Amino acid sequence: MGKLKFSKKFIALFSIIVLLSFIIQSNRILFYPSNIKIVKGENKSLDITFPFSLSTDKEKDDVIEASANNTENISFKKTYSLNGIGTGKAEIQIKFLGLIPIKNYNVDVIDRPELIPGGNAIGVRLNTKGVLVVAVTDLIGVDNERYSPARDAGIKVGDSILEIDGIKVNDAEHVVKILNEVKDKKVKILVQRNKAEFITEATPVQCIQDNSYRLGVWVRDKTSGIGTLTYLDKESGKFGALGHGIVDSDTGKLLSVDKGKIMNARISKIEQGKKGSPGEIRGVFYEANNIAGDITLNNSFGIFGTLRKEYLETIKNKPIPIGFKEEVKEGKAYIYTTVNDDKVEKFEVEILKVQPQVKPDQKSMVIKVTDEKLLELTGGIVQGMSGSPIIQDGKLIGAITHVFVNDPTKGYGIFIEWMLEHENNPR
Numbered sequence: 001m002g003k004l005k006f007s008k009k010f011i012a013l014f015s016i017i018v019l020l021s022f023i024i025q026s027n028r029i030l031f032y033p034s035n036i037k038i039v040k041g042e043n044k045s046l047d048i049t050f051p052f053s054l055s056t057d058k059e060k061d062d063v064i065e066a067s068a069n070n071t072e073n074i075s076f077k078k079t080y081s082l083n084g085i086g087t088g089k090a091e092i093q094i095k096f097l098g099l100i101p102i103k104n105y106n107v108d109v110i111d112r113p114e115l116i117p118g119g120n121a122i123g124v125r126l127n128t129k130g131v132l133v134v135a136v137t138d139l140i141g142v143d144n145e146r147y148s149p150a151r152d153a154g155i156k157v158g159d160s161i162l163e164i165d166g167i168k169v170n171d172a173e174h175v176v177k178i179l180n181e182v183k184d185k186k187v188k189i190l191v192q193r194n195k196a197e198f199i200t201e202a203t204p205v206q207c208i209q210d211n212s213y214r215l216g217v218w219v220r221d222k223t224s225g226i227g228t229l230t231y232l233d234k235e236s237g238k239f240g241a242l243g244h245g246i247v248d249s250d251t252g253k254l255l256s257v258d259k260g261k262i263m264n265a266r267i268s269k270i271e272q273g274k275k276g277s278p279g280e281i282r283g284v285f286y287e288a289n290n291i292a293g294d295i296t297l298n299n300s301f302g303i304f305g306t307l308r309k310e311y312l313e314t315i316k317n318k319p320i321p322i323g324f325k326e327e328v329k330e331g332k333a334y335i336y337t338t339v340n341d342d343k344v345e346k347f348e349v350e351i352l353k354v355q356p357q358v359k360p361d362q363k364s365m366v367i368k369v370t371d372e373k374l375l376e377l378t379g380g381i382v383q384g385m386s387g388s389p390i391i392q393d394g395k396l397i398g399a400i401t402h403v404f405v406n407d408p409t410k411g412y413g414i415f416i417e418w419m420l421e422h423e424n425n426p427r
Contacts, residue, residue, distance in 0.1 A: 036092075036105050037324060038064070038084040039112045044326070046080045051097050054080045056090065063088040063109050084109040113420070114319035117389040117396050118229030119336025119344040122241060123263040123285025124303065126295060129256040130162035130169045130192065131219035132248055139216045141205045150215040153202035155191060158251040161219065162197070163190035171221040179204045179213040189215075192256065220248065223255060226265055226283045228337055228387035230399040230419065232307055234315060239293055240423055242302045242387040243399035243414045244362050260295025260305065266342045273379035273408030281339065281384030301360065301414065301422040302387065302399075323395030325415040328354050328365060335367075335400060337388035339377050347371040351392070352410070360418040362401045365390075367413045380409035389416075 038044050048054050056066045065083040082092070087109050094102045136157060139147045155161070161169055164178045165187045179187075186203045204213035223246065232239040241262065245254045265285040273279030293307035330351050338344050353366040367390070369380045378385075381403040388400040390413050397416055404410040 034103070034105055036082070036107045038082055038107060038109050039324075040084045040087050040109055042112075043081050043083045046082065048078050048080060048094065052094055052102065053078070053097075054092055054094055056092050062086050063090040064092070064107050066092065082107065087111060112321045114321050115231040115233055115396055115416075116315060116317050116319045117336055117391060118231055118239075118241070118387070119338060119389055120229040121265040121267055121281070121283055121338035121342060121384070122227055122229050122292065123224065123265040123283065124227050124241075124246065124295070125222070125224045125261050125263070126246055126255055126257060126298065126303075127171075127222045127259040128160065128220065129258040130160045131172055131175055131221045132251065132253070132255065133157055133159045133161065133217050134220050134248065134250040135218035137216050137218065139205050139214055140208050142208050142211070144208065147205040148216045149202040149205055150217045153189065153200040153215075155189070155200065155202075155215075155217065156193070158193070158248075158253040160192040160256055161189060161217075162192055164188075172219050175219060176212065176214075179215065183213055220250070223248070226281055226285075226384045227303075228385055228400075229262070230302065230387045230389050231396060231416070232312075232315065234312055234319070237293075237306045237309075237312060238304070238423060239307050240302050240304050240387075240399075240419045243401040243419065244302060244386060245300045246298050246303060254300065255298055257295055257298045260298070260303070261291050262293045262295060262303075262305070263290045264292055264342065267338055267340060270339060270378055270382070272377075273382045273403060275406055275408070278403050278405055279379055279382030279408060281378070281382055283384070297423070297425075299422055299425060300362065301419050304423040320391070321395050322416050322420070323392060323397035325357065325364065325417050327395065328392065328397045328415065330354060331392075333367075333390055333392040333397070335385075335388045335390050337374075337385050337400075339374070347374040349390070351390075351413075357415070357418075360421060362414050362418075363412040364398060364415040364418065365413045366410060367400065368410045375409065378408075380407075381411035382408065 063086050065085050066080050068078045068080045090107045092105045096102050136150050141147055186201055189200050202215055206213050227242045230240045247254055263285040265283040267283045269282040271280045292311040293305050295303050295305040297304040333349050333351050334346050335349050336344050348371040350368045350370050351365050352368050355364050385400055390398045398413045401414050402412045
């Protein structure tokens with residue numbers, strides 16, 4: 001009788017262990033990214049535990065090959081090696097007991113991209129699409145009455161005014177000119193809000209202060225600053241920089257690009273970063289005869305565009321392979337950045353933490369500056385260094401994005417993979 005009870009307890013305990021193992025493995029399978037990238041000629045490992053197994057599309061054996069080995073000392077676990085045979089797309093499938101499909105994975109075998117890392121200080125000049133509304137105010141008309149045409153029309157801070165009565169708005173002065181030509185006639189206004197466009201109507205009011213006709217909005221049409229070039233592709237002429245988007249200082253909204261340029265810049269002054277006060281690199285740049293490229297896109301992952309032929313001809317650096325997010329590890333790395341005149345230098349950093357990201361995010365890894373020379377010059381990571389490329393094991397793996405305000409020796413970095421995925425994406 002005692003043996004029977006012991007047997008039942010053992011079976012129950014064994015069943016619980018099997019069930020827990022099943023649940024853990026199921027979660028791992030379900031939450032593992034559905035899209036897997038493998039570099040041609042390289043491989044990627046997947047650990048699969050019984051009762052699950054992996055099967056491949058036999059028609060794609062010229063793209064991918066899967067081989068399995070039992071992991072040492074763990075008879076229920078198999079490590080599958082996915083070998084990239086040739087470029088192309090294939091599908092693998094996880095099955096329960098070799099019969100019931102649980103999850104499909106899309107495998108993309110690619111050639112490893114190679115890019116030239118930047119580190120160059122650049123001046124950025126950005127003209128917005130239309131004009132950006134940074135404030136909505138009341139007006140006092142010539143009749144001493146208070147009005148707010150923009151507010152009554154539903155216009156809000158962060159909106160962009162694209163057209164007035166069918167006329168494309170170029171800049172702030174153009175808005176004033178159009179309104180003073182139409183006077184107190186009701187106008188149709190094309191507005192953009194969060195990528196969506198709509199038309200509203202408003203009647204300009206003649207102000208008592210200067211007799212000009214206005215809507216009751218403060219607008220901005222351009223911005224400029226210093227940043228760092230992350231990468232360039234000499235063959236296509238494409239570039240990426242900053243690792244984060246340019247936002248308006250008043251509204252916090254991403255600026256929608258109409259025209260934009262990057263220019264060579266020279267560092268003129270460095271304000272060291274201190275606890276509670278992020279430092280800043282200040283530089284000078286001149287637009288005349290100094291334009292390096294044209295900005296076509298400003299999104300959450302950087303600014304992107306095309307470099308001009310004259311600038312590309314001056315580039316002598318060789319391209320290096322990129323490192324995918326799965327290859328990034330904690331430990332020593334380097335950044336390229338400019339802290340003296342226009343000279344790109346190499347500085348040592350340490351990757352303290354790597355985030356296992358499935359979706360794109362600016363905060364992919366935590367970086368700490370360990371280079372004594374850079375710490376002495378800047379105190380760590382400062383404004384203007386955003387976009388500085390991060391190199392690990394001879395691969396371009398990402399870019400500096402933000403500094404820790406309470407510890408300027410540390411900051412965030414973004415995976416280069418996220419920047420490349422979004423160099424043509426307006427979001």
